[in-house]
Amino acid sequence: MDDKFVNYLKSxxxxxxxxxxxxxxxxxxxxxxxxxxxxxxxKPGVKFCLRVSRAFEVAPEEVLREAGLLPxxxxxxxxxxxxxxxxxxxxxxxxxxxxxxxxxxEQRGKYNLxx
Numbered sequence: 869m870d871d872k873f874v875n876y877l878k879s880x881x882x883x884x885x886x887x888x889x890x891x892x893x894x895x896x897x898x899x900x901x902x903x904x905x906x907x908x909x910x911k912p913g914v915k916f917c918l919r920v921s922r923a924f925e926v927a928p929e930e931v932l933r934e935a936g937l938l939p940x941x942x943x944x945x946x947x948x949x950x951x952x953x954x955x956x957x958x959x960x961x962x963x964x965x966x967x968x969x970x971x972x973x974e975q976r977g978k979y980n981l982x983x
């Protein structure tokens with residue numbers, strides 16, 4: 869098991885001043901299930917990650933990426949995309965926005981994510 873996810877999980881628990889028992893209550897997971905991931909006995913699955921993301925109130929994609937269940941995002945500067953989009957005329961802006969929403973829907977379907 870990659871320590872990256874375990875380190876992420878421990879860091880987020882600490883940042884939120886939670887205990888494993890607190891996380892178990894917030895996620896509906898057992899403490900044993902959480903410790904199994906901590907100890908590397910089990911890999912986190914999609915359901916585990918979705919429950920953790922709800923407990924941490926973060927996007928599911930964040931936790932899924934940390935767990936290695938989604939590919940890493942390439943390094944990108946979103947400010948450039950925003951700058952370009954803001955320079956488009958109204959009709960092009962609508963087309964680009966619709967396309968982006970469609971791509972997001974396709975991506976979520978590919979990974980069987982909702983939201």
